[in-house]
Amino acid sequence: MLTIARTIVDAIVAHARGDHPDEACGVVAGPVDGDTPVRHIPMENAERSPTFYRFDSMEQLRVWREMDNRDERPVVIYHSHTATEAYPSRTDINLAGEPDAHYLLVSTREPDATEIRSFRIVAGAVTEEPVHVVDATVDPNAVQSYLFGQTPLGVDYECRPAS
Amino acid sequence: MAIEVRIPTILRSYTGGAKAVDGAGSTLGDLLVDLDAKHPGLRGRLITPEGGLHRFVNVYVNDEDVRFLAPSGLTALDAKLNDGDTVTILPAVAGGAFGLAALAALCLTHPAAPPTRPTLPPI
Numbered sequence: 001m002l003t004i005a006r007t008i009v010d011a012i013v014a015h016a017r018g019d020h021p022d023e024a025c026g027v028v029a030g031p032v033d034g035d036t037p038v039r040h041i042p043m044e045n046a047e048r049s050p051t052f053y054r055f056d057s058m059e060q061l062r063v064w065r066e067m068d069n070r071d072e073r074p075v076v077i078y079h080s081h082t083a084t085e086a087y088p089s090r091t092d093i094n095l096a097g098e099p100d101a102h103y104l105l106v107s108t109r110e111p112d113a114t115e116i117r118s119f120r121i122v123a124g125a126v127t128e129e130p131v132h133v134v135d136a137t138v139d140p141n142a143v144q145s146y147l148f149g150q151t152p153l154g155v156d157y158e159c160r161p162a163s
Numbered sequence: 164m165a166i167e168v169r170i171p172t173i174l175r176s177y178t179g180g181a182k183a184v185d186g187a188g189s190t191l192g193d194l195l196v197d198l199d200a201k202h203p204g205l206r207g208r209l210i211t212p213e214g215g216l217h218r219f220v221n222v223y224v225n226d227e228d229v230r231f232l233a234p235s236g237l238t239a240l241d242a243k244l245n246d247g248d249t250v251t252i253l254p255a256v257a258g259g260a261f262g263l264a265a266l267a268a269l270c271l272t273h274p275a276a277p278p279t280r281p282t283l284p285p286i
Binding site: 023043050052053054055057058082091096097098099 | 171172230255256261
C-alpha cells in the first residue's frame with residue numbers, strides 16, 4: 001500500500017493538470033529507512049511530449065544527490081498519462097529502474113476527474129497496490145467504483161482490475 | 164588510478180550490495196571493462212550489444228553527463244577520466260503512454276532477448 005498525504009496528492013494532480021496535454025513527472029522523497037513520501041519535487045519533462053517523459057539528466061543528478069545528502073530516497077516516482085488510463089505502459093515497465101519506488105500514475109484524460117493509481121514495478125513485473133490518502137476531506141468526487149473504505153482521516157482507493 | 168563509482172540500487176546485485184565501488188581506467192570505456200572483471204555482468208547492463216552506452220542509462224563524471232563530455236567525434240565511452248574522479252550511474256527515469264517497440268529493445272532493466280537468425284526450413 002502507498003500511504004500519502006492529501007496535500008502531496010493535490011500538488012501532484014495540480015502539476016499534472018498544469019502540464020496537460022504534455023506528460024508531467026516528478027518525485028516524492030522520503031526518509032531512506034521508511035516508506036513515507038514527504039518532499040514533493042516536480043521535475044522537468046525533458047521530452048515535453050504528450051506521450052513520453054524523461055527526467056532531465058542534470059536535474060536528476062542534482063535531485064538524487066540532494067536526496068543522498070538528506071538521507072532520503074525516491075519513495076514515489078510519478079508521471080501522468082494525458083490521453084490514456086493510469087496504468088503502466090510497456091515503455092513504463094521496461095524503463096522502470098527504481099525497484100523500491102512506488103510508481104504513481106495520474107490520468108488527466110478526463111477534464112473533471114483525475115485517476116490516480118500506484119504500482120510496484122520490479123524486473124518487468126507490475127503489481128498494483130492500494131493508495132491510502134491521509135487527511136482527506138470526504139470529497140464526493142473521490143467516491144468512485146474503486147473506493148472501498150473511508151474514515152474521517154483518510155480515503156482508500158482499492159486496486160482496479162488489471163486491464 | 165582509483166575512481167569512485169556510485170552504483171544505483173537496481174545494479175547493486177552486481178556489487179554485493181555496495182553503493183560505491185572503486186575502479187580504474189583512463190576512459191569510461193576502460194573503467195567499465197575494469198569494473199566488469201570485478202563485478203561480472205555489470206557492463207552488460209550499461210552497454211548495448213553494439214558497444215554504445217545504453218540510451219536509458221545516465222553516467223556522470225563528477226558533475227557532468229558523459230554524453231556532453233565526450234571529445235567531439237567520439238562517443239560517451241571515450242570520456243576521459245582522472246584519478247580521484249567520481250563516476251555516478253543512474254537509471255534514467257523515463258516512460259510514457261506511448262509504447263514504442265524501439266524503446267523495449269533499448270531498455271535497461273528488462274533487456275529484450277537478442278535477435279535470433281530466422282531458421283529456414285530445409286530444402
